[in-house]
Amino acid sequence: MKIISFLNPKGGSGKTTATINVSTSIASSGKKVAVVDTDPQMSLTNWNSAGKAGFDVFTASSEKDVYQVRKELGDYDYVIIDGAGSLSVITSAAVMVSDLIIIPVTPSPLDFSAAGSVVTVLEAQAYNRPVEARFLITRKIEQATMLSVLKESIAQTGIKAFKTAITQRQSYVRSVLEGESVFNTSDRAAQGEIQILSKEILSFFE
Numbered sequence: 001m002k003i004i005s006f007l008n009p010k011g012g013s014g015k016t017t018a019t020i021n022v023s024t025s026i027a028s029s030g031k032k033v034a035v036v037d038t039d040p041q042m043s044l045t046n047w048n049s050a051g052k053a054g055f056d057v058f059t060a061s062s063e064k065d066v067y068q069v070r071k072e073l074g075d076y077d078y079v080i081i082d083g084a085g086s087l088s089v090i091t092s093a094a095v096m097v098s099d100l101i102i103i104p105v106t107p108s109p110l111d112f113s114a115a116g117s118v119v120t121v122l123e124a125q126a127y128n129r130p131v132e133a134r135f136l137i138t139r140k141i142e143q144a145t146m147l148s149v150l151k152e153s154i155a156q157t158g159i160k161a162f163k164t165a166i167t168q169r170q171s172y173v174r175s176v177l178e179g180e181s182v183f184n185t186s187d188r189a190a191q192g193e194i195q196i197l198s199k200e201i202l203s204f205f206e
């Protein structure tokens with residue numbers, strides 16, 4: 001079992017949208033996937049209120065729940081943690097239990113600073129056990145200046161970014177509102193980028 005966490009204390013960075021779509025893609029490839037919602041706002045749990053998810057959803061209400069994930073959910077191939085919207089003890093717990101940490105960041109220059117706090121926790125954790133981490137560009141728009149500023153900020157951290165980004169598309173917003181993913185829409189471009197991203201993520205474990 002491998003644990004992958006989407007972490008960025010900045011709300012709106014695209015954690016839940018990425019978690020839903022990547023988890024759907026990995027589950028549809030035949031893997032047993034559990035998603036753990038650690039956000040006190042429970043947006044992923046609420047997203048699944050009609051039970052349409054192609055994976056099992058669990059809600060963690062404290063850092064203790066997060067620390068127990070490896071023991072409690074050991075039967076799954078992948079456990080995917082949707083991070084909290086603030087820098088909490090839950091974020092630190094998720095860093096400690098994860099095999100791979102994904103930090104979603106949007107091209108908006110004001111959004112990047114919150115990501116730095118995850119990097120700080122990562123660096124502290126690295127003294128005990130090095131953990132793989134990658135930035136994931138989300139809500140990507142073709143705005144050259146913003147993208148180059150973002151890439152520069154990422155480079156300064158010394159942590160790499162995934163080659164695949166998640167583009168800003170209405171299909172992500174609409175499908176999530178329906179309790180679904182882009183795989184329930186006709187947006188082939190969105191589905192394609194999620195599939196390529198999921199492959200890039202899983203290649204860490206091959």
Ligand code: ADP
Nearest residue numbers: 011012013014015016017139167168169172173
């Ligand atoms: P977080 O979980 O980090 O708070 P969300 O995934 O909830 O972020 O996204 C925040 C907002 O941005 C939501 O309204 C969501 O619909 C929108 N959003 C996220 N990713 C995309 C995307 N790729 N394209 C368009 N809108 C997006």
Ligand code: MG
Nearest residue numbers: 015016039043
């Ligand atoms: Mg969220």
